[in-house]
Amino acid sequence: MEAIIFIGIILFIILIIVLIQYNKLIKLRNKVKQAESAIDVYLTQRFDLIPNLVRVVKEYTNHEETILTKITELREKYLKEKNMKDGQKLNNECNQLLVVIENYPDLKASEQYLNLQKSLTKMENQLQAARRVYNVEVTEYNTAINVFPRNIIGKLLGFREADLFEANLPNN
Amino acid sequence: MDNNFEEIYQKIISELNKEDVEKLKTKKIESKYILIIAIISLVTCTFPLFIILLPILLISSVSKQTSNNNIFFKQNIIKKMIQYYNSSFIYNSAIGIHTGEYSKTWQEKYNRYHAEDDINGILKNNCRFEMSDVSAQYVTYDSEDREQVKTVFSGIFARIELPKNFIDELYICGKSKDIENLERVKMDSSEFEKNFRVYASNKIITFQLLTMDIMQSLIEYKQNNNIEFEICIKGNLLYIRYWTGDIFELGMGKEITDHDIIQKYYNILDFTVKLSERLSDIILEIQL
Numbered sequence: 001m002e003a004i005i006f007i008g009i010i011l012f013i014i015l016i017i018v019l020i021q022y023n024k025l026i027k028l029r030n031k032v033k034q035a036e037s038a039i040d041v042y043l044t045q046r047f048d049l050i051p052n053l054v055r056v057v058k059e060y061t062n063h064e065e066t067i068l069t070k071i072t073e074l075r076e077k078y079l080k081e082k083n084m085k086d087g088q089k090l091n092n093e094c095n096q097l098l099v100v101i102e103n104y105p106d107l108k109a110s111e112q113y114l115n116l117q118k119s120l121t122k123m124e125n126q127l128q129a130a131r132r133v134y135n136v137e138v139t140e141y142n143t144a145i146n147v148f149p150r151n152i153i154g155k156l157l158g159f160r161e162a163d164l165f166e167a168n169l170p171n172n
Numbered sequence: 173m174d175n176n177f178e179e180i181y182q183k184i185i186s187e188l189n190k191e192d193v194e195k196l197k198t199k200k201i202e203s204k205y206i207l208i209i210a211i212i213s214l215v216t217c218t219f220p221l222f223i224i225l226l227p228i229l230l231i232s233s234v235s236k237q238t239s240n241n242n243i244f245f246k247q248n249i250i251k252k253m254i255q256y257y258n259s260s261f262i263y264n265s266a267i268g269i270h271t272g273e274y275s276k277t278w279q280e281k282y283n284r285y286h287a288e289d290d291i292n293g294i295l296k297n298n299c300r301f302e303m304s305d306v307s308a309q310y311v312t313y314d315s316e317d318r319e320q321v322k323t324v325f326s327g328i329f330a331r332i333e334l335p336k337n338f339i340d341e342l343y344i345c346g347k348s349k350d351i352e353n354l355e356r357v358k359m360d361s362s363e364f365e366k367n368f369r370v371y372a373s374n375k376i377i378t379f380q381l382l383t384m385d386i387m388q389s390l391i392e393y394k395q396n397n398n399i400e401f402e403i404c405i406k407g408n409l410l411y412i413r414y415w416t417g418d419i420f421e422l423g424m425g426k427e428i429t430d431h432d433i434i435q436k437y438y439n440i441l442d443f444t445v446k447l448s449e450r451l452s453d454i455i456l457e458i459q460l
Contacts, residue, residue: 130376
């Protein structure tokens with residue numbers, strides 16, 4: 001009888017520990033999701049400027065159809081699926097377009113483009129900050145699920161490591 | 173900013189009136205004589221009388237001399253250094269930042285406040301800048317009516333008006349400090365996290381403001397100068413405080429031309445000005 005009570009107490013303590021650790025992991029995972037959705041908000045804001053950008057670029061250039069079409073397609077895909085990797089790809093294409101625009105002095109000097117560029121730069125700054133916040137949250141979460149006893153609890157309850165924004169990606 | 177420290181230092185030294193400096197040194201020698209005479213008298217005369225007279229004699233002599241040195245130091249060294257650093261800065265040893273400004277910053281209780289040695293001027297982006305030597309204490313009385321003084325802060329306190337109102341609150345504190353009612357923001361630099369704690373009302377703006385460069389400069393300043401400092405941003409106001417003690421007052425036995433003391437003050441001024449200007453540039457870029 002005493003042995004059963006003893007085992008019962010041990011199991012109860014383990015259950016409490018599991019619950020506390022599980023709640024901590026949930027909180028950390030939610031922070032990652034929150035940071036991810038902040039990136040999504042800033043990406044969407046930045047991509048809302050794309051139709052204007054495409055229109056302005058078309059006015060001044062004749063040979064950039066390929067990149068403009070690619071950007072338009074990627075934007076539609078991103079708005080439909082909200083995939084972070086697509087968003088990143090589209091963001092890189094946008095930055096690529098800004099580099100291409102350097103070859104068109106008339107376009108660069110136009111008031112419409114200057115205003116757009118200002119907004120795009122400001123949004124890129126916000127995006128960079130959001131990515132840094134995301135990486136901090138992911139690092140904390142990944143560290144938590146790799147440290148004992150959370151690594152066991154994490155594996156049992158289906159917590160998976162989150163991906164960091166890679167430093168070697170352009171504009172990261 | 174006009175010159176670097178070494179240039180400014182050499183300029184100040186070369187312009188010093190040698191006679192005045194000699195006079196200050198003579199007074200130092202005089203105090204040595206008083207000490208010798210007092211010791212001889214102590215050996216030859218009655219002990220109880222001189223045990224009372226000696227400290228009085230010494231304290232009055234040393235404090236008079238220190239006071240003269242301090243006045244000279246402030247008017248001929250510090251004032252000049254500030255003017256050579258930035259000719260538009262104004263130094264006034266008699267006034268300081270008002271207690272109402274200090275009380276807006278760190279969540280600390282104090283009931284005795286004193287500020288002096290004020291510097292003010294305008295920085296890049298039209299930011300108004302003010303810096304003072306501040307002492308804030310919390311005074312209580314025990315059951316026998318004896319005063320208990322706890323120093324809340326003693327050092328340099330700076331207030332800078334930023335070009336935009338961009339965040340409700342942001343604190344960069346030392347490792348042992350907690351700020352109530354604000355979320356701790358972990359930064360993406362392990363070195364920075366080893367030295368500071370950040371509390372803020374908005375994470376994204378905090379990361380926009382604390383770029384890798386800014387974080388690195390905060391770490392470097394702290395490590396190179398071995399001075400604890402804290403930063404608080406509220407709306408469009410930036411406050412920085414350095415735990416230096418009263419660095420405007422020369423300690424006993426310190427030369428008025430002491431290179432290290434003057435450089436310490438220069439470094440604080442230079443760091444405050446440069447940091448404020450860099451932050452104001454970033455703030456102008458941040459979308460509100």
